[in-house]
Amino acid sequence: MKFAHLSDVHLGFQKHESLQKIEQQVFEKILNQCISSKVDFILIPGDLFHVNIPEMRVQKFAFSMFRKVYDAKIPIYVVYGSHDFSPVSNSVIDLLAEVGYITKVTQAKSHEDSTISLECLIDPKTGAKITGLSGLKVGKDREWYEKLDRDNLEAESGFKIFLFHGGISDMKTDSSMDGDQMPLSLLPKGFSYYAGGHMHKFNHQSFDGYANVVYSGTPFAGYHADLEDNANGQKRGFVLVEFEDTVKSVEFVEIENITYEIIEVDANNRKAESINQELLEKTKDIDPAEKVVIIKVKGELTSGKTADVDISLVRDNLNERNAMVVNVSKNGLTSKEYSITKAKGANKEEIETNVFSENIGQLRFDYPELLSDEGIKLAKKLLSELGQPVLINEKKNEYIPRIRDNALGILGLDDDAS
Ligand SMILES: [Mn+2]
Structure with a gap:
């Protein structure tokens, strides 16, 4: 038996038409692979969409994709992420659930002693027990987890999967996405697989009492920094898991998206003029055709304004040579003279x-x-x-x-x- 785990698709994140196409192609490729490799079910622990109510273009695409998976009789189990979360079930996630294309796994009950109990749903074909909690907007997650009745979940027998959306402090993850993290001890122990969302890079670790805590990572990009990571060689894709009564294997399946070039310039102790020159020179050295080109300038200029670092010539040059998209990051650029x-x-x-x-x-x-x-x-x-x-x-x-x-x-x- 096997299942697929993907997360942080962030459908609707991309603003540029060419990147919107890639965003959709990547998602379609993953679902096609799920269908052709006959997975028993698919897990999506959050941030399937970039916002709770995306524009109609995105919704139409999503519905057509999920329809295909539905026709292939593959159930999809989800929790909300922090992006597509809605406290009043006002998310496209709820529409998809309403028509039966996906299933929200969180079945929570609040009790008088202020604890929250969760029930597992049972995947009809494999008998796997599935439960989980949604990612909420900043800071709220922790409260829910602290009230969670873990004993009851730990007592459940069989092959169990827990879906969650958030950072785990015990995991060695990339520090750029810190923020709200919680200790693993807030999750119930003894599950066979913990399907995580929120962290955008693939990560698979096991701990005492917590086997197979896994983030599949974003399959393409959900933040601008993800594109930069892609340009620096970060692999993207989803996770395939084979199981019987326990997990047999966890495999990261790479899905290629597009090719990149990155031009980085260190502005420390220099003047804008010399930066502009270096940018132009480096631009000449690359072949930008049909690629995403990322230009990153950071450091502190000795004089002048940060606006004196002029990307427009470089941008024109790259566009003339058919770059697909030129992304400029000047966030780390400051000036001694003007701040x-x-x-x-x-x-x-x-x-x-x-x-x-x-x-x-x-x-x-x-x-x-x-x-x-x-x-x-x-x-x-x-x-x-x-x-x-x-x-x-x-x-x-x-x-x-x-x-x-x-x-x-x-x-x-x-x-x-x-
Ligand atoms: Mn995300």
Whole structure:
């Protein structure tokens, strides 16, 4: 008997059309493999979708995929992740569950002594007992686990699987995703397999009382940093598990997504000009055609503004040579000469004014209206305009020009050129 474990698919995360295609292709490939290798069931412990109610394009795709798996008579067992979680069952997960394409495994009961008990559901074909808890929004998970009646679950006999969504502090994982982690001891002991979601890299470890604690990782990407990891050689895919009365084997199945190039530049103790030059040179050395190109600049410039590091030439060059997507990360870039000083204030209004007045002195412009008190006023007006929400029933193609025209008006610029 065998089952598949995949998680953190984050359907709907990608904004770029070409990457949306890859996102879908990868998911389709995995489900096709599940069908062709005749798995008995599929586990998805959370973040199947990037948000609880994704756009219709994503929902349509998901329904067509799950329909195929349903027709192949393969049950899918899920818990919510932190991304597709909804406290009032207002998630596309619930639609899929309602039509019977997937099954939510959490059957929890709260008791008077404030404990929570879980019941296992039994997979009809294999007899495997399956239960688990959803990932909740930040910090809430721990509370549930602390109230969980573990004894009752530990007393269950047979082949048992626990689905969870969250970080486990006992596991050696990549530190970039720390945050909320809980000790393994909050999970019930003695299960045959712990199907984890939330951590985006494959990880398989066993502990005393806790065999086979496994994260399948994201099959493609659910954060921008995932693409960077992919570019640096991180393998992506899903997990296939063979079992009888115990787990016989846990196999990571790699699914290829796309090819990458990464251009990294260290900006420490340098000027923007030399960075721009290095970027251009490194760009010439790569063949970007049909690849995701990641440009990463970090470090502290000796002078100038971080905006002086100009990616536009490099981007144009890469696009002319048919790069699929160019992703720029300048988050780690700062400047000795110009850095935003934090400011305090009694309210949002005051903090904004103080941030502008603390920092505007660092700027050198030929336009007096961009400096001193006049500049602060202008900046505040602009900030408030850019923060205007979409009106009820306003369409995106109405909202964007409205905000743009108003912003250009505040700056005293004419829009005719665009
Ligand atoms: Mn995730």
